[in-house]
Amino acid sequence: MRRFLPDGFTLSLIGTVLLASFLPCRGATAEVFGGLTDVAIALLFFLHGAKLSREAVVAGMTHWRLHLTVLASTFLLFPLLGLLLKPVLSPLVSPDLYLGILFLCTLPSTVQSSIAFTSMARGNVPAAIVSASASSMLGIFITPLLVGVMIAGSGQGGLSWHAIGAIVLQLFVPxxxxxxxxxxxxxxxxxxxxxLTFVDRGSILLVVYTAFSAAVLQGLWKQLPLPVLGGLVVVNVVLLACALLATRYGARALGFAREDEITIVFCGSKKSLASGVPMAKVLFAGHPLGLIVLPIMLFHQIQLMTCAVLARRYALRGIAAEAAPTTVAS
Incomplete structure (x- = not known):
């Protein structure tokens, strides 16, 4: 049962939301926290750049069909799901929350957890490193463009080139x-x-605290009754289930080997909380940021719990497949 319980980071997120609910930062304190957040995010992406091994990139770069499949799932499948399912799913949540869902659909894949689950499931780890890293970096440019198209289509504003420049300066340059x-x-x-883990999680917690502080001061919890929160969980589960099924059976239909299928499933079905929270801070400056990032926070925990179970099953099947010839021979 422990794999279904929240991890330490999720508990930290919950604690941060509770802290912002009872002790929100405001005024000069909010400005100080905002500056600290910008520094932490820039440091985070600087460390990611320093950590990523060029040898690992070269080792997995030749598998272009796999990488294109992962990118198509991340930046085409998810946005299409968000738009096509909107008539069915949007009645379950508020308009601002569904705006957060659409933003979630535009985000790049995770890096650390995608690689970790691929390794756990005995998949193609070098390819996972390249796919997840490429998704994260391309997302700096693709996500703002997708947000501009999808939000403009929903009648809630358009793309700000200033926002793209701010994201490039804050994430890509470091x-x-x-x-x-x-x-x-x-x-x-x-x-x-x-x-890196400390800076990664610390920067997210800082953004969440400042975002929810502002949202609480604007009456967040009056706008978010329990039925709406439950509806948000349902929306996240439906999106993740559709993505997992599409990547799994899509990989098989395209003729990928089992190890590559695992990589496609775990890299193509995830969304990055580490990239999403700082991007939301820039792209949705005029919106209630707490409601925008809440879908990402919930999706993060749901994807971790679900993928932990899937990775274990893939690993057990791989072990069984490797042992089968030995059993027959004996």
Missing amino acids: FVAGQIAQRWIGGWVRKHAVL
């Missing part, structure tokens, strides 16, 4: 700087992976 500095600090960063 990543490139990290890649340049990798020759000097890459080994140290990989050796001290706990530092």
Whole structure:
């Protein structure tokens, strides 16, 4: 049963939301937290750039069909699901929450958990490293464009080129700087992976605290009754289920090997909380940010619990398949 319980980071997110609900930051304090958040996010992407091994990228780069399949799932399948299912799913939540769902559908894949689950399930790890990393970096440019198209289509505004520039400056430039500095600090960063985890989670918690503080001061919990929160869980589960089924059977229909199918499933069905929260801070400056990031937070926990079960099943099937010839021979 422990795999179905929230992990430590999820409990930290819940604690941060409770802290913002009872002790929201405001005024000068909110400005200080906002500045700290920007610094933490830039540091996070700098460390990601310094950690990503060029050798791993080269090792998995030749599998272009797999990478295109993952990118198609991340940036085509999910947005189409968000738009096509809107008439059915939007009555379950408020308009601002469904705006958060549409934003969720445009986000890149995760990096750490996609690779970890692929490894756990005995999939193609080098390809997972390339696919997840490429998705994360391309998302810096693709996600704002998709948001502009989808939000403009829903009548809630259009794309701000200033927002794209702010995202590139805050996320992509530090990543490139990290890649340049990798020759000097890459080994140290990989050796001290706990530092990256601390900055990763710390930056998210800072954004969540400032976002929910502002939302609470604007009356968030009066706008979010329990039935709507339950509806949001249902919407997230439906989206994840559709993505998992599409990636699994799509990979088989395209003739991918079992190891590649695993990579496509775990890289193509996930959405990044680490990228989504800072992007939301820039792209939705005029919207209730707490309602925008709440769908991402819930989806994050649901995808972790679901993929943990799937990875274990894939691993057991792989072990059984490897043992089958030995059993027959004996």
